[in-house]
Amino acid sequence: MTFFLLTVSLLYALFTLTLWVAWLRIPRVLPQLIETDAKTLPFITVVIPVRNEAEQIGNLLDDLNRQSYQNFEVIVADDSSTDATFSIVQQYAQRASFTLRPLALANEKTASPKKRAITQSIRLAAGDLIVTTDGDCRVGPNWLTTIASFYQQTGARLISGPVTFTTEQGIFDSLQTVEFSSLIGTGACTMSLGFPTMCNGANLCYVKEIFTEVGGFAGVDHLASGDDEFLMHKIAARYPDGVRFLKSEEAIVRTQPHRSLRAFYNQRKRWASKWRAYESYLPSLLAIFVFLSNSVPVVAIVGWLAGFLNGNTALVVIGLKAVPEFLFLRQILVFLQKKMSVRVIPLTQLIYPLYVIFFGLAAQGKGYVWKDRKLS
Template sequence: MIFSLILLFFIFVYGFFILRLAFGINKVPYFFTKYKSPETTFSIVVPFRNEAKVLPELLDSLSGLNYPKDLFEIILVDDESDDGFELINHDQNIKVLKNIRKSNSPKKDAIETAILNSKFSWIITTDADCIVPENWLKTLDAFIRENNVEMVVGAVSYRAENDFLQHFQLLEMMSLQGATIGSFGINHPFMCNGANFAYTKNLFKSLNGFDDSNQIASGDDVFLLQKTLNSSAYGLPKIGYLKNHDFLVLTQPCFSLQALIQQRIRWASKASAYKNFFSKSVALAVFIGNLAIVLGLLFSLFGWMPFWDFYILFSLKIVLDFVLLYQTGKFIQPHQIRFYLLST
């Protein structure tokens, strides 16, 4: 009985944070606007290494942007690629730079290299394997002009096919995006994705960029968000979440288990550097929520708790996960909502 009560307490703690985030998703309003004549200037930054197979698709989507060509530039930063990438048949304002390495983080170095060579006031980063919608910049321009912000976070989702590994990653991405949106809704943002992340050049320079996180290979997005939140000159009022389908970037999932594991190792490498108390609390709640299911199964198999108690724990977690996925899916993947309960 005591084991059942302890694990049930773990699930309740997990549920408290998950339901708060799910509630927060609805607190972030969908951005509706009447487009005006664009004014904001953007430097689109794309760090890459050996991405010759996917870069053409990204460049095609960028060439189709519904935005004046003189108000944005594209900066590709090559981090020692050896796959023979060449830029051909593109009439866009594209710069291809060699990465200037100076730290343990090639991606952060690439972004800094691009910013040093950029000519416009706003920086927006994305990845080489992404596709952006045609009104990407137009929607961002409208949001910036209607809100007094210096940093904008947007949604990212996977282009998943009918494959178990890809579908698993899609659901995982949905939960991460739900946590991101929900945290903004309850005024405790702690996550963002560098595949769809914008900020002013002035903000980046005034906060000294990535100077205090260059020892960590990943985290170009999260650590800059964290630094902005902690800055007395900026803080939460200067950060906005843009919830609009025209500001939703699609990226590719990992196509093999080995690539997925390597990606998760990179993500985990930055966890110890998180300073936000709420993010640590959410991480702990997620850990003990999953631990409760594992321990519940083991305790049931060894006869230390009834199987019915394990079924209750498992059912509660499925319901909690479904609530978060459902709220997220109404925005990001509305046509797949009916599959979430089974997938969870």
């Protein structure tokens, strides 16, 4: 037992330190366009799938109205909202400085409403590049300029951008910020190491032709989640060097943290349920490895309290997880302009192992509620 606990802990420490070094080696990107002629700049279609976002969608449209990049259009795909979302978008389209195209989706049953919204939007899109975000997000004025600049510099087929939360209002929000930063950082670093594992559809860009080339969401359209990661894996399988992370403060997208435990539970269960559907073994292997690595400290503490594990061994197991993790998370949080959340890392580390075990088991059950709909 002691050998197993120490081995898993050491492997996790090495893994986390590898991510930390990989993060430090990812170059920062400045929003500087190579070509500035509108005729040669990539035309971007921003796709925003929404449902019941009347309170937030206006803020995002205002942000898009202030973009320094001008060569873009926006499609807001409304999935049968029961509030005023669609009418707000229609009214905004009359005064927007950019082309805004409201798209009303049919109120029909589908296994994956978001994939359907994105697919139908892309059919109408005039852009060379597709950029997706969510209706409750906020973006900076150089968001699209930075994406276009990075595309010009790299020719990447898929670009994953950084995502964090808006201003935290309490400890629950701060805990979410730290946890979310670990996902963003891990996704960025595994991309830079050549085996992409995760990304976030709130800040994602891909070449429209490539979406069609890999068959879009075909093969995974029966799954409610994964409009971002499954597509990334399909593109990475065909273009191993074509998936990149955009490390730029100008490209950070901010979204709302969950203010209710129910909403938080349903989202995390939705995320955790994806790992069984991965065709590539690496994301599934990583999910299992993370589950084991977070279970080990719990087992070590229980073993110490029960008297069958030496206290020093338990401390080593905990230290091998906590110290490298702190170094890594601190770097990500500073980049995401969340320095105040650094102080919450120890508390997150205390809670996170129980959280991972809980959602790892919860994901084995089917069904969750998302956007007032029961999905499987």
